[in-house]
Amino acid sequence: MGPSLIDSSNNNTWRPQQSFIYPNVNNEQGFLYFAPLSSGLNDVNSNYSVTQWTINEDGIFSKITDMVLVFQVQPSVVSTVDGGYMFIYPNITTSQDPYSSQSGLYAMYCGYGSNITREPVILYETIMTLDIINLNCVISYSEVGQICLITIQPNSTDPNPIPVYIQVKYLSLGSVFDVKHVYATLPTIIGINQLTDPQFMITPLPFGGYFYSVVQTTNISSDIWGFVLDENGKFNPWNLSYPTLSDSNASRQILTNNTLVMLKPIVGQNWSIITTDLYKIHEARWYENPVNIFELILTVIFFFILTILCIISIYYDAKKGKEGNEGREVNEESEDKSNHFKIYLYGFNVLSFVLDILFAKVEAGSVKIIFFVSVFFVTVPYVIKLGYVVYIILSELVREENSEDSDQLLGGQQDGSQGQQDGTQGQQDDTQGQQDGTQGQQQQEKVTIRKWLEDSKDHKIVLVMLISLAGTDVGVLDIFNFQFCGYKFDIKLSKKFERRIIIGVIIGIIIKNMPELAVRVYFLSKAIDFSYLSILTPLVSLIKVLSIFINCTKLMKTKDDDS
Structure with a gap:
């Protein structure tokens, strides 16, 4: 899909595995391939190759669009509900005007099958200078539109400062309809003051809320404390022990049904996974x-x-x-x-x-x-x-x-007997005899x-x-x-x-x-x-x-x- 990244600003160092694949919301429309370019890597801006691909039933890849985008920092790419893609990135300025925005979150939209992006829209701006350390943008499975969670490193003397989170809800074209601070006061079971260099991770969940985890990493394993954080700041515990041991080099995945999948520490050539069903804030509605x-x-x-x-x-x-109903039996x-x-x-x-x-x-x-x-x-x-x-x-x-011969003989005897009965019945009631004759003809049709x-x-x-x-x-x-x-x-x-x-x-x-x-x-x-x-x-x-x-x-x- 493209060459590997060679960092010319760092003695032409080879940096593999820098590309990313983002599936389209519609599986039939393939995916977006996002990778940095060696030619545009410098201290200010970076060039990124952005291509859209489809896969046919024979497994053949086809490139449908190709373009180059320039960003100060690598954006968070999210598929939109209309089949397009949104590039979301922070931007920090050093304006001397105290009333102008110093930090913000911006989004640039690109439609499916198009190599033209729209003008950036503002998702969030503030006059404060923020240290944005992470962006996590996904489609909102339980509500309307999409969610972007901004992780901000606070300016604190605390050795283990707890990040601040801002939730931005917006539509596919960038119209923001809700911005709020997500409060997260950690439970005392974690013992945050006893940890050294913990990592705080938060991920939106398909059924509402967020998976909030605190990770203490060692050389080969990580201790993880996991919770489901609702929008009121309540931490709902998971079904695993505190802490749970996980492999430090493996990522954690959340499936579409709120199931968390983690890898246990690898021992020799053996490995296994841990799964748990996370608490669902909003129950699934089949309709x-x-x-x-x-x-x-x-x-x-x-x-x-x-x-x-x-x-x-x-x-x-x-x-x-309507005809002949009187002669029919019940x-x-x-x-x-x-x-x-x-x-x-x-x-x-x-x-x-x-x-x-x-x-x-x-x-x-x-x-x-x-x-x-x-x-x-x-x-x-x-x-x-x-x-x-x-x-x-x-x-x-x-x-x-x-039984054909015996049936014919028996049928002849029955016909003679039936003829005598029909004659007798005809003397009693001519009309009834006609109906019986009609019924006899219908029976003979079989x-x-x-x-x-x-x-x-x-x-x-x-x-x-x-x-x-x-x-x-x-x-x-x-x-x-x-x-x-x-x-x-x-x-x-x-x-x-x-x-x-x-x-x-x-x-x-x-x-x-x-x-x-x-x-x-x-x-x-x-x-x-x-x-x-x-x-x-x-x-x-x-x-x-x-x-x-x-x-x-x-x-x-x-x-x-x-x-």
């Missing part, structure tokens, strides 16, 4: 995450479409059902009503399958063990259920072939699977598609009994076939949904950050597991019907 809102909207749209399809089915059947009407709401059942099965894929790819993809377990419980149960579906389809075809396959080549393609889908959920085969706006398969199925479908659904729950629920609950308990998807997936798995009671009841009912 403030745009990704969660987007996923929720997609879910609502999905169920809204299912509801529209259900309403269309109800309207169509109500319109067509159980037929109940079956028609339940038929409408099967749309939700099929939609829920589709949602469950999509969530299986998304969970393995998006959520569990960051944890290798969880990822492989998730993939296992998607692929292996699919193969098992697919084999079971092929078995029950072939069994139904074989059953029809073996054919066996073998006959249905022989009618059209397209039916074979449809059956292959249904078998493939049934590998995700055996209950898909129940679509043979489903009709929508007059469209139906008109296939006559045996009771044994329907029982095997229910048994297949129960098997799927046992070999897939139950272990899958355990994996997702475990992942949820270990997750660093919660999302809408990580909560929805175990909820769907729980509903599928609980449905085993409904399917067991249906299985017992089919056995009772046979008896």
Whole structure:
């Protein structure tokens, strides 16, 4: 990305690792690379190379902007919420006018994909001369805009002077809306007077407040006292001991969920980390995450479409059902009503399958063990259920072939008997006889699977598609009994076939949904950050597991019907 720094003002000394990378607030927009230039290094101003980069899906870096900026001191660079970058730097003047500003904090904005910076804006000015020793500027996760924390070394005779902190809140374009002093009276547990050359560090936290630490460094390790400082000056203790030993050469990281990660002192070739969840001043609100809102909207749209399809089915059947309603039995009407709401059942099965894929790819993809377990419980149960579906389809075809002759003979006898009954019924009531004749014609429309396959080549393609889908959920085969706006398969199925479908659904729950629920609950308990998807997936798995009671009841009912 650029040459290493050679300090020409210090005998051309090589100074590696002086560059910095600042990720954009939008991951798809890459990052900003910031590095000092050897040619512009002197006692007054320094030249800095500022380039913006993007990374495509193949891992190829592309430079989109390139410019050189001049600063007295190295600025603090922060990504802004609109995708740009802000360069924030202090400036100290030696004006003789006692009423003019002597110290200040200034910001210069550069938009994404632009190599033009705007005029500097004033974030903070004072007529006092301040010794600004540190700047920490971040996006405010819990409030509006961004925060800059100015660390000032006080002019004190105290051997261990406690720094003074000034908090500046501003918007991306530099409009300041709040400036205040952050009070920090150290707890007595630190014993500040007994320390030699302690370091005071303060970092804004994602859930409000600051992580305040006092570090006493030795050659290979550091003693750390850590607290969460709120804006009222209250120190909230962490869950670790005081002090906690950490490696002196490693930095401390704060994750997006307020988790602090530190490195223990390295012993030989072994090293380990310490983690602790810091106190959250502002609790997380899921609806403030745009990704969660987007996923929720997609879910609502999905169920809204299912509801529209259900309403269309109800309207169509109500319109067509006005003719011949008097001859229909109560159980037929109940079956028609339940038929409408099967749309939700099929939609829920589709949602469950999509969530299986998304969970393995998006959520569990960051944890290798969880990822492989998730993939296992998607692929292996699919193969098992697919084999079971092929078995029950072939069994139904074989059953029809073996019983075809006897069915025809029995069907002829039943037709003769039915003809006598129709004749008798026609003498009693001609109108009723016409309705029965119509109903008999409708019943004769149903054919066996073998006959249905022989009618059209397209039916074979449809059956292959249904078998493939049934590998995700055996209950898909129940679509043979489903009709929508007059469209139906008109296939006559045996009771044994329907029982095997229910048994297949129960098997799927046992070999897939139950272990899958355990994996997702475990992942949820270990997750660093919660999302809408990580909560929805175990909820769907729980509903599928609980449905085993409904399917067991249906299985017992089919056995009772046979008896």
